[in-house]
Amino acid sequence: MSEILFVSIGAILGANIRFKIHNKLANLNLRKDFLILIINTFASFGLGLFLSLVDQFRAFTYSYQLILFFSIGFFGSLSTFSSFVYDLFDLCLQLEFFRALKLFIISVSIGIIAFAFGFFLGNQ
Secondary structure, eight states: OHHHHHHHHHHHHHHHHHHHHHHHHHTTTOOHHHHHHHHHHHHHHHHHHHHHHHHHHTTSTTHHHHHIIIIIIIHHHHSOHHHHHHHHHHHHHTTOHHHHHHHHHHHHHHHHHHHHHHHHHHTO
């Protein structure tokens, strides 16, 4: 039961921070798919950084709960995978296959690079 609580609290915080970031960036009149790309990149970087530091947390009694809180709860709900998939689907419905492919390649590539950057930064 306590595991669900750690994931849930992390998810609540992640979703609320995503909401705040999205609203702040929306004021800049950026395209919706670009907003999602920014948020997902930030979440990927944070997850990579956190996972690189996990070994340092193993000494704590609650290391498993920290992993649940951050990796599944917080960063899982901070990222917006379903919105990303919706944008791809919407572009395909509009027969904008090249734009959909471009969005897919850019988003996945930048997400992996951001994750790797956070992971390598945390291992320094």
